[in-house]
Amino acid sequence: MKKSAYWLIGIVLVVVLAAFGIHSISGTQAANKSKSSSILIGSQGSDIDIWQHIAKTNDAKKLGLKIRVKNIADGVQLNKATADGDVDVNAFQSWSYLETYNQQNKSNKLAALGTTYLEPMGLYSKKYKNVKDIPAGSTIAIANNPSQAARGLVLLQKAGLIKLDKNFGYVGTVKDIKSNPKNFKFKQIDDTTGPRVINDVDAVLISNTVALEGHLHVLTDSIYHEKVDQSTKDNINILATSEKNKNNPNYKKLVKLYHKKDIQKYIKDKYYGTKIEVNKPLSYLK
Template sequence: MEAYNKQNPKGKLAVLGTTYLEPLGVYSKKYKKISQIPDGTTIAIANDPANTSRGLLLLKNAGLITLKKDFNAFSDTKDIASNPHHFKFKEIDDTTGPRVLGDVPVVLIGNSIALASGLHVLQDSIYHEKVEQDTKNNVNVLATAEKNKDNAAYKKLVKLYHNKAIQKFINKKYYGTKVEVNKPLSYFLRLVKWIYRK
């Protein structure tokens, strides 16, 4: 969305509200816990900028690597500050994650792709994203043209999305893998201001 607004200054989008997080997960057929991954293991991560940085943040939060202070949404493996376990990184098309799971010891897979392949991020991954500071960028939002950001009917969509009956339906349909994020708009805007200050 940030990139879109920069490329379309006359047609900017505005956030109406938060919806859910689809957790990125660490999967393995060889290891049952993140702590079991041995030194020198190859880890497959997505090869597109947004998901590469997202995957590295997940590995950082798992305690496997550290990242440079200026790490951002466009960073990649060159921005790893320390790799004490000497992991090797194999960049793949993120849609192929489930298919390479048998060939690569550890694979990072996004929830929608995992779910389509019969994997449940909250049950089958050995580590996954949670709603926290480092995952704010990955929260899905309802957005509209900036000129419509104060439209009462559009704002009502946010309330409807978080309605208990609708959440019950979403949880059942997606097996609880779309983690509801019902945060005030300020939760998201603080991050946007921080990005633009940088």
């Protein structure tokens, strides 16, 4: 009888321990699954609002993604946090910004996950309705921010007003102007003051974020603006992650999520169509 009792107790213990082990394994798997589908996105400016909205959508739920959004205002710090793994993915920068960061941080690089939008820079004037009407000797205001200044100069070249050196780069300056047939003068300004100086110069280059804050619509108020083509590919915004995480399947889902029709409708309505969707393969940027 005692032996039978011991055997029975032993069998019960084995069953209980086995059940506990299975429960622990399944619990661990569930925790890992939950952890893998939870994504911290670092962002700034209007992209914060966009991703906070996306995080609440049914589209995100259907893809099994739990998205948290963190505001990190400094772009270099945000990229460093992403490269270090403190932030999973970031949404704020252009392709050229990422390329410049990688050139300066070769041991801790970032990788693009996919394209999101182009926010066009525009050339604005209260005096002239067409770029061809801007007379010789006119003053054009340009940002004192190196990357924005370079972007503005490329836009002026695209408009046929100047020609740049063939090796013009991401942080080129007015010194790299090869031809200036109308002898335009360039006035450097803080890139946030464009709308305020528009009456003081013949024309001014303004980024779209600043233009919107100054109640200017790039598609209707500018006399010339960027379009989605190879000349503006460097200015296309992207989602980025650390190099080691570039193949993470959940992170890649964010690109698909961003381009969902209802999400694009929200972005178009909220920003008056000035964030132009760019759904291109990464090979388009290279």
